[in-house]
Amino acid sequence: xxxxxxxxxNLVTYYDSRKILDGIxxxxxxxxxxxxxxxxxxxxxxxxxxxxxxxxxxxxxxxxKGSDITRLNEEQRLxxxxxxxxxxxxxxxxxxxxxxDNVALPLREHTHLEEPTIQIMTxxxxxxxxxxxxxxxxxxxxxxxxxxxxxxxxxxxxxxxILFCDEPSAGLDPIVAVGIDQLIMKLKKAxxxxxxxxxxxxxxxxxxxxxxxxxxxxKIIAIGTPDDFKNSDNETISQFFNRxxxxxxxxxxxxxxxxxxxxx
Amino acid sequence: MSRLINIxxxxxxxxxxxxxxxxxxxxxxxxxxxxxxxAPFKGKGIRWKSTIHQMVLIGFNSIPIVVVxxxxxxxxxxxxxxxxxxxxxxxxxxxxxxxxxxxREMGPLLTAIIVTGRSGSAIAAEIxxxxxxxxxxxxxxxxxxxxxxxxxxRLIALLVMLPCLTLIADFxxxxxxxxxxTLNLKISFxxxxxxxxxxxxxxxxxxxxxxxxxxxIIIAQIGSYQGFSVEGGAEGVGKATxxxxxxxxFLIIVADLVCTIFFYSTL
Ligand SMILES: Nc1ncnc2c1ncn2[C@@H]1O[C@H](COP(=O)(O)OP(=O)(O)OP(=O)(O)O)[C@@H](O)[C@H]1O
Ligand SMILES: [Mg+2]
Numbered sequence: 001x002x003x004x005x006x007x008x009x010n011l012v013t014y015y016d017s018r019k020i021l022d023g024i025x026x027x028x029x030x031x032x033x034x035x036x037x038x039x040x041x042x043x044x045x046x047x048x049x050x051x052x053x054x055x056x057x058x059x060x061x062x063x064x065k066g067s068d069i070t071r072l073n074e075e076q077r078l079x080x081x082x083x084x085x086x087x088x089x090x091x092x093x094x095x096x097x098x099x100x101d102n103v104a105l106p107l108r109e110h111t112h113l114e115e116p117t118i119q120i121m122t123x124x125x126x127x128x129x130x131x132x133x134x135x136x137x138x139x140x141x142x143x144x145x146x147x148x149x150x151x152x153x154x155x156x157x158x159x160x161x162i163l164f165c166d167e168p169s170a171g172l173d174p175i176v177a178v179g180i181d182q183l184i185m186k187l188k189k190a191x192x193x194x195x196x197x198x199x200x201x202x203x204x205x206x207x208x209x210x211x212x213x214x215x216x217x218x219k220i221i222a223i224g225t226p227d228d229f230k231n232s233d234n235e236t237i238s239q240f241f242n243r244x245x246x247x248x249x250x251x252x253x254x255x256x257x258x259x260x261x262x263x264x
Numbered sequence: 265m266s267r268l269i270n271i272x273x274x275x276x277x278x279x280x281x282x283x284x285x286x287x288x289x290x291x292x293x294x295x296x297x298x299x300x301x302x303a304p305f306k307g308k309g310i311r312w313k314s315t316i317h318q319m320v321l322i323g324f325n326s327i328p329i330v331v332v333x334x335x336x337x338x339x340x341x342x343x344x345x346x347x348x349x350x351x352x353x354x355x356x357x358x359x360x361x362x363x364x365x366x367x368r369e370m371g372p373l374l375t376a377i378i379v380t381g382r383s384g385s386a387i388a389a390e391i392x393x394x395x396x397x398x399x400x401x402x403x404x405x406x407x408x409x410x411x412x413x414x415x416x417x418r419l420i421a422l423l424v425m426l427p428c429l430t431l432i433a434d435f436x437x438x439x440x441x442x443x444x445x446t447l448n449l450k451i452s453f454x455x456x457x458x459x460x461x462x463x464x465x466x467x468x469x470x471x472x473x474x475x476x477x478x479x480x481i482i483i484a485q486i487g488s489y490q491g492f493s494v495e496g497g498a499e500g501v502g503k504a505t506x507x508x509x510x511x512x513x514f515l516i517i518v519a520d521l522v523c524t525i526f527f528y529s530t531l
Contacts, residue, residue, distance in 0.1 A: 052405045074409065081407035092398035096390075106406050 003066070005030045005162065005194050011050060011060035013043075020046050021057070022218035030161075033188055033195040035205050037240060038215030044198045045089055047215070048164050051196075052086050053077055064162070082110055085155035089166040089198075091147040093139040093154070099126070100135030103154045110158065125153040128186075130179060145172040152180070156187065163187065165197045169204060181207050202241065214240065289489050292411065296419055296485070299412040308412070315417040322383040322418070323425025327432060329382070330375055334433040337370055338362060338440020346449055355449045359456050360463035362441030367468045371433040373520055376479035379426060380512045384487040387418050388508035391491025392501040400492070415488045422480035430476045434469070471527045478519050486512045 004027035011024040020043045028034050036044050049055045051062055053069045062069045064080050072080075093102050104122045107113060113121070126132050129149040139147055148168060155163060165184070169177035181204045187193045188208075199205060205212060206226050214222045214229070214237060222229070222237055229237055238244070304310055345361040391414055394400050403410050438460055445451040451459075490508040494500040 049401070054401050054404060078407045081405060084405065086402070086405040088398050088402060090398050092402040094399050094402070095393075095397065105408075109406070109408055 002029055004028055004063075005065055006051065006196075007061075007063040008051070009061040009063070011047070011057050011062065013046065013050065013055070013057045020218055021050070024060070024218075024220055026213060026220060026223070028194060028196060030194055031188070031192045032210040033184070033197065033208050034211050034213060035197045035199055035209040036213050036215060037199070037205065042215045043218045044215055045166055048086070048166055048196070048198065052084060052164060053081070082106075082158055083161045085158065085160035085163040087148070087152050087155045087163070087165040087168055089170075091139075091144075091151040093147055093151055095139050098135060099131065099137050099139060099142070099150045102139070102150060103135075103157050106154070106157050121157070125157050126150070128156070129153045129183060130176075145176050148172065149176075149180070152183070159191060160193065162194045162196070165195065165199075167198055167200065169199065169201055177201065177204065184208050202243075288493070289485070292415070292489055292492070293485060295409075295411040296415050299409065299416045300419065303412065310420065311413065311417055314413075315420050318417045318421035319425055321386070322379065322421045323429060326379055326382055326425075326429055330378055330429050330433050331436050333378060334366070334371065334374055334436040335440040335443075337374060338366060338437035339444050340440075341365055341370065341437075342441040342444035346444065350449075355445075356451055356455070356459055358441060358445055358449065359451075359459035363438055363460040363463050364468055366437035366441070367434045367464060367472045369472070369520075369524075371437055372430050372472045372475045372479065373516070375426065375430045375433045376476065376483070376516050377513055379422070379429065380483050380509055380516065383418075383422070384483040384512045385505045385509050387484065387487030388490040388505045389501055390414075391488055392494035392504045395492060395494045396497055396501060410492075415484065418488065419481070419484040422484045423477060426476045426480040426483075427473050430473060434472065471523070475520060475523045478523065479516050482515045482519060483512050486515065
């Protein structure tokens with residue numbers, strides 16, 4: 001059996017006194033695409049932030065290629081980070097730089113390539129996400145979907161081994177969204193990238209995922225292939241996959257109490 | 265009893281937050297010193313392009329406002345001192361008063377306050393906005409150190425440009441005094457300048473410029489500290505900007521007092 005490329009062991013995290021992640025265990029193997037599903041606010045973005053070392057967990061370990069990212073200092077982390085791409089939920093493009101400079105930045109900082117080579121690679125990456133010709137635009141001049149794609153181009157600029165995407169297709173029109181799914185599959189095939197995608201789009205889950213992890217209230221409550229999930233009779237899972245809303249609040253007294261701030 | 269506990273709790277929390285702020289501020293300072301002084305020897309260079317860009321923004325673009333304000337202050341100082349000195353028939357000493365006051369005190373202080381208003385606030389706002397839009401996080405996930413990337417260019421630009429601006433301010437302030445003296449006090453151009461040259465010693469100029477190094481560090485450090493501590497959205501950026509300006513000006517004046525006491529008593 002191959003070693004997992006990412007192994008999360010018993011990850012616990014608090015924001016102030018609120019428990020956000022409650023004992024996450026997850027193994028991700030090289031070359032697979034894992035999607036993380038879960039309701040808004042269940043801690044998906046927080047989980048990604050921990051894996052890339054932006055936040056420190058209260059407890060637990062995160063092993064990336066065998067080394068625990070939570071215990072490494074900045075310098076020791078660098079080789080790992082160079083091989084990780086991250087697409088933020090908010091795109092997080094550098095607003096003071098052109099789109100081209102955004103994509104070129106990691107190449108300029110981490111490689112000794114000549115400037116013309118960097119220019120060519122930048123154009124190639126932008127072309128891959130369907131933004132060729134936009135390298136001189138400022139991020140403010142792009143639409144939300146174009147920003148997402150530019151950010152994706154930046155995330156894959158260094159040809160990472162592992163790519164994290166936080167809701168890559170949220171807010172995109174269906175055609176572009178499918179385009180992003182296809183791009184993700186292409187990256188997986190061509191570069192054997194390990195890809196972790198947070199998404200709410202069920203269609204893309206079935207298209208891209210090898211495995212699906214379902215999160216709820218800071219825990220991973222189920223993990224398996226998309227087909228496992230489709231056929232599951234677990235209540236939360238089928239609620240998610242069959243798009244069933246929460247039941248309406250029936251207990252009138254409790255509802256009233258919660259409105260007037262009296263709930264125990 | 266419960267009130268006592270409340271008060272003690274308040275004192276405890278305030279002390280706690282004060283010390284944690286102090287720790288974070290020290291960490292930022294340490295980090296900046298590392299990236300300015302140590303890291304270049306390890307082959308991790310300073311970002312010169314962005315440093316020069318900041319020099320233009322912070323230094324060059326401040327010249328007009330520094331010139332205008334310091335000229336006016338030179339004029340004002342000359343008028344106020346002439347008002348006193350004319351009674352003793354000692355108008356020529358306006359040159360001494362203006363020269364010494366500008367080079368030792370007003371030039372460095374006014375320049376630092378103008379630059380705080382223009383650039384200290386901009387540093388806090390830029391870094392704060394980047395924090396809000398997760399740009400700082402993006403830098404970190406790329407393995408790029410935000411202090412090296414954002415703070416060091418601004419710090420170096422301030423360290424170089426603030427003394428230069430102060431030098432300009434000194435000259436222009438003296439020119440302000442000169443203008444009043446020639447137009448209003450019937451002191452000749454040459455006589456005023458000779459009087460100024462005799463009144464000033466090198467120490468005046470140097471103590472004035474030495475202070476600006478301290479001021480530059482204060483402006484860069486407070487501006488970026490406030491920027492990095494932004495929480496929440498646009499409102500947080502606004503608060504950080506105001507806090508950066510207010511606390512920088514306060515600290516600049518305290519530092520000025522300390523420097524002046526030091527120079528006054530030792531040199
Ligand atoms: N900086 C913060 N300070 C305090 N609480 C936070 C902070 N960031 C996130 N949280 C809390 O952590 C929880 C998880 O947030 P997270 O952003 O991980 O959700 P998510 O699963 O990504 O949701 P979405 O699908 O809407 O993006 C939320 O309840 C949120 O209130
Ligand atoms: Mg999220």
